[in-house]
Amino acid sequence: MSAATHKDTNSAGDPGLSLWLVPTEGSDIYNALTKAMNQLVPPILGASDSPKFEPHVTLASRIPRQSIETDPQKWLDGIDLPAVSTVEVKFHELAVGEAFFKKLFIRCKRSDSLLQLASSCRAFSSAKIDEAQYDPHVSIL
Numbered sequence: 001m002s003a004a005t006h007k008d009t010n011s012a013g014d015p016g017l018s019l020w021l022v023p024t025e026g027s028d029i030y031n032a033l034t035k036a037m038n039q040l041v042p043p044i045l046g047a048s049d050s051p052k053f054e055p056h057v058t059l060a061s062r063i064p065r066q067s068i069e070t071d072p073q074k075w076l077d078g079i080d081l082p083a084v085s086t087v088e089v090k091f092h093e094l095a096v097g098e099a100f101f102k103k104l105f106i107r108c109k110r111s112d113s114l115l116q117l118a119s120s121c122r123a124f125s126s127a128k129i130d131e132a133q134y135d136p137h138v139s140i141l
Contacts, residue, residue: 017063019121020056021087021114030055037140057089057108057136060121079124082116089114095137104141110134 023030033055068075088111095107108114114136122134 016061017065017068018061019059019063020054021059021089021117022054022056033138033140053139055138057114057138059118080120082113082120084113084116087111087113087117089136091138102137102139105137105139108136108138110136 023033037055038052090109090111092107092109095105097103097105115131115134118134118136119131
């Protein structure tokens, strides 16, 4: 898992942080998604200047920056992760959206292991989100 900033804002207008589930660098899925995100899709859609980022499924977002400023690693280590050995991520469909970081994305199926992991991360982050609204996905553009 990686913690990463994004330019979205919380209700107070402050940028927040996101917690991502990232495939292993160099794995087949990492390489395929990276190629789609950086080489295949942007030229087809005329979006060659689109932002570059790691392929990932967002587990929690809009985490208040001040909640982890003093010691980010200690904050990450404090997350009560579910006792699962594997997190199942299955792709469901290609979709289009309006949000800046969700223009073209692959929607993921809501597996029990993915939902448990995301729920644990969001509960610890104090980022309150309705579980029914969690839409696991991999942004392509």
